[in-house]
Amino acid sequence: MDAVELLEHDHRMVEQLFRDYRAAASDAQRRAVVELLVRELSRHAALEELMVYPLAKRVLPDGEREIDEHLAEHGTVKKLLLALDRLGPGDERTDALMAELQQEVEHHVREEEGELLPRLREALEPEDLADMGRELDAAKHLAPTRPHPNAPDEPPALTLAGPVAALYDRIRDRVQGRPRT
Known part of the structure; x- marks a missing residue:
């Protein structure tokens, strides 16, 4: 899979997780989907x-200019993910936060897939996209699994902070019994 295909695949997986959340029959099932969304969107954004x-x-x-807009959208998504990550199963705020998150993510995906990714595909050689x-x-597998809205979102600071955040996240995930991936 080249870089564009991989990012689009991630988008489809997240869309499926939103559907899974709506179809979940119990608070425990909904919470499991929230935890997966937090992990996958945190990794994807990082x-x-x-x-x-x-x-x-x-x-x-x-x-x-375009990337500055995407980074601002990521900031909004990370704040929503952090709020969701802090809630317990059955918390009455979860549905509203999930609806807001879905709206933000769908908007972001439309912009990325409609504008950014096609332009990247046009600007880069197929071999470069495949390498990426x-x-x-x-x-x-090394990316943070939790949102860090106050962490740097651009290199070089992100390059230094990302691995530390990822290690911290993995320790927290293990202590809290979250599944490894």
Whole structure:
């Protein structure tokens, strides 16, 4: 899978998790889906911020402006993820936060898939996209699994903070009994 295909695959997986949340029959099932969404969206955002967005800033004519908008959207999503991560099963605020998160994520995905990703595909050689896809896939297992809305969202600070946050997240995940991936 090249980088664009991998990011689009992540988007489809997140869309399925939103459907799974709505179909869940119990608070425990809904909470499990929330935890998966928190993990997958946290990883996805971190990888975009570390690897995709810096490249887009360099290769796209108006990349700086466009990526600044995406980073602002990531900030909103991370704050919602943090709020969801702090709630317990059955918390009455979960449904409203999930609806808001879904709206934000759907907007972000539409913009990325409608504008950014096609422009990246056009600007980069297929081999470069394939290499980046492999790098993104390998890095996914090292990315933070929780939201860090106050952490840096651009290199070089992100390059330093990301691995520390990821290690901390993995320790928290293990202590709290969350499944490993």
